[in-house]
Amino acid sequence: MRSKAFRYLWVGQSFANAGDVLYIVALIVAIYQTTGSAFQMTFVPFVITFSKFISSVIAPILLDRYTLKHLLATSQAIKTIFIFCLFFVVLKSVSFIWILFLLAALIAFLDGWAFPASNALVPTIVKREELMKTNGFLSTMEQSIQFTGWAAGGLVTALIQPEGTLLITGIFYLISTVFMYSIPFFHEKHVQQKSEQGFSTYIQQLSEGWKEIWRNKTLLQIQGINWMETIASVVWIAAIMYIFVDQRLHVREEWWGFINSAFIAGLIIASVILLKYHATYRTHQKKILILCGFGTACVTLAFGLNGIPILALVLSFLFGVFDQQKAVILQTLVQMKTDLNRLPKVYATQGAIAAFTFGLASLFSGAAVEIAGVRNIYIFASILLFISIIPMYWLRKNI
Numbered sequence: 001m002r003s004k005a006f007r008y009l010w011v012g013q014s015f016a017n018a019g020d021v022l023y024i025v026a027l028i029v030a031i032y033q034t035t036g037s038a039f040q041m042t043f044v045p046f047v048i049t050f051s052k053f054i055s056s057v058i059a060p061i062l063l064d065r066y067t068l069k070h071l072l073a074t075s076q077a078i079k080t081i082f083i084f085c086l087f088f089v090v091l092k093s094v095s096f097i098w099i100l101f102l103l104a105a106l107i108a109f110l111d112g113w114a115f116p117a118s119n120a121l122v123p124t125i126v127k128r129e130e131l132m133k134t135n136g137f138l139s140t141m142e143q144s145i146q147f148t149g150w151a152a153g154g155l156v157t158a159l160i161q162p163e164g165t166l167l168i169t170g171i172f173y174l175i176s177t178v179f180m181y182s183i184p185f186f187h188e189k190h191v192q193q194k195s196e197q198g199f200s201t202y203i204q205q206l207s208e209g210w211k212e213i214w215r216n217k218t219l220l221q222i223q224g225i226n227w228m229e230t231i232a233s234v235v236w237i238a239a240i241m242y243i244f245v246d247q248r249l250h251v252r253e254e255w256w257g258f259i260n261s262a263f264i265a266g267l268i269i270a271s272v273i274l275l276k277y278h279a280t281y282r283t284h285q286k287k288i289l290i291l292c293g294f295g296t297a298c299v300t301l302a303f304g305l306n307g308i309p310i311l312a313l314v315l316s317f318l319f320g321v322f323d324q325q326k327a328v329i330l331q332t333l334v335q336m337k338t339d340l341n342r343l344p345k346v347y348a349t350q351g352a353i354a355a356f357t358f359g360l361a362s363l364f365s366g367a368a369v370e371i372a373g374v375r376n377i378y379i380f381a382s383i384l385l386f387i388s389i390i391p392m393y394w395l396r397k398n399i
Contacts, residue, residue, distance in 0.1 A: 005125040005183050006134070012179030013118060014141050016076060019172035020111075021149030022156070023083060024048075026165035027104055029157050030090045035097055045237075047101055048108040049359040055112020056352035060205045062113060063344040068124070072117040073180035075110040080173040082107050087166040112355075116347030123335040123343065125183075131335055132282045135328045136274030143267040143324070151261075208342065209349030218337040218398045219346060221391040222330050223353065225293075228388040230354050232300065232381035234361040236263065243374050249309045262313045266320020274328055285329050286396040292329075293392045295322035297385035304378020333399065 024044070031040055062071055086103045126134045157165045213219045234240060245255045274281055281288060296319060303315040338346050369377055 003125060006122075008179045008183045009118070009121060009125065010138060010141060012076070012176045012183070013138070014145060015172045015176035015179070016079075016114075017142055017145045018149055019083070019169040019176065021146060022153045022165050022172070023086070023107070023169040025150065025153035026090075026157055026162040026169065027086070027100065030162040031097065031100055033162070034093075034095070034100070040097065043101070044104060045362070046359065047105050049355050049362070051105040051108035052112045052115075053352055053355035053359065055109040056115070056348050056355060057206065059113050059116055059348035059351075060209055060345045063116065063348065064205050068117045068121045068344060069180070069183050072114055072121065073177060073183070075113045075117070076173065076180050077177045079107050079110045080170060080177050082110075083166060083170045083173050087163060087170055090166060091163040112348075112351060115351050116344045119331075119335075119347045120340070120344035121183075124340055128336065129282075130278075131332045132285075132328070133275060133278035135331050135335075136271050136278055136281075139324060139328055140268060140271035140275055143264055143271060147261065147264040147268060209345035209347075212338070212342045212346050213349055216337065218333065218395065221395045221398070222334060223350065224391045225330065225388045225395070226350065227353065227357060228384045229296075230357045231361045232384040232388075234358065234365045235300070235304075235378050235381045237362060237365070240365055240369060240374065240377065243369055244304075244378075247374055248304075248307055249312060250307075251309050255309055255312075259312055259316045262316040263320040266317040266322075267324040268320075269317075270321045270324035271328070274325060281325075281329070285332075286399050289326060289329050290389060290392050290396065292322040292326040293385070293389045296326065297382050297389065300378060300385055301382035304375050304382065333395075337398075 028044055031044065066074075082103050086100070086107075089099050089103065122134060122138070123131060153165065156168070213223050235244075241256050241259065245251060245259070249255060299315050299319045299322060303312060303319065306312055306315060334346065334350075335343065365377065368380075372380075
């Protein structure tokens with residue numbers, strides 16, 4: 001963890017993550033100021049998710065042609081160019097709203113490359129016995145940035161307008177790009193020699209990650225867990241939470257912000273605990289994984305049945321604590337149980353499945369709430385989480 005390569009990676013990734021939060025806040029405000037349409041404002045997450053899905057599907061072709069460092073740094077550099085384009089579009093008050101959505105889609109598209117590259121880079125520059133600790137540290141940094149970024153982004157955008165926030169984002173992206181290109185990284189075994197590519201070769205490249213997950217029993221079980229958890233996670237998106245706060249808790253909309261903050265605080269606390277006691281977690285990860293799986297299911301059920309605002313904060317915090325521990329353990333298992341040369345494509349496949357599943361689940365969640373009611377949506381999510389404990393039990397035999 002003290003290597004120069006890892007230091008450059010986490011610093012560069014931190015600036016990129018901070019920029020991502022600020023740019024989305026600025027983009028949403030800019031679209032609302034331009035159109036006055038709440039629908040077009042809420043269309044932003046859909047565009048981002050769909051673009052990430054397409055990018056994740058084709059990422060394996062690029063992962064065969066370029067090193068992880070080159071792909072990560074270049075995608076960040078191109079994102080920097082696009083964010084400055086977005087800055088000038090907003091600054092000049094261009095009335096063509098489709099340009100904003102196009103640039104948002106392009107930036108999200110590049111994130112689909114960066115996700116598998118950055119995650120697969122970690123086990124190549126960190127010792128195997130430090131992976132749990134490293135993932136806990138990276139998660140702490142990411143969640144801390146998320147926690148402060150959304151609040152700071154709203155405040156900054158209110159003070160200096162969306163164009164000012166986008167300018168700050170561009171500077172953050174530029175700093176991130178410099179750090180990414182500075183990573184002293186020499187692992188290039190996964191890069192193939194460029195040769196004449198046929199259609200069958202492309203199909204083979206695109207399917208390698210899927211095949212690896214299918215034939216690797218551990219990865220298949222982890223994917224099953226992730227798939228069910230992705231569907232269940234839609235109960236925590238803004239649209240569902242807003243309805244829950246209104247219909248179940250009967251409080252004002254700012255309570256959604258309080259509940260979200262409690263959730264992120266739980267993620268941060270869990271990450272800090274993992275960072276401090278990583279050796280204990282590595283030894284007892286089988287029991288902790290199942291305990292956290294059971295915890296997230298119970299807390300989700302209790303949250304959906306609850307009608308007391310203060311208790312909702314406590315339950316949201318607890319969900320964050322359980323969910324984060326489980327996520328870091330599963331992340332570490334993927335890195336340890338996958339060949340380094342295949343790991344980037346596995347992450348690309350996981351990203352594609354997660355984006356597609358979450359996009360569809362989010363799309364249908366609104367209709368499901370109207371038909372079944374918001375309480376029953378949480379009950380359904382808890383049932384999925386209880387079912388996900390089954391592959392966790394199977395997984396413990398392969399750890």
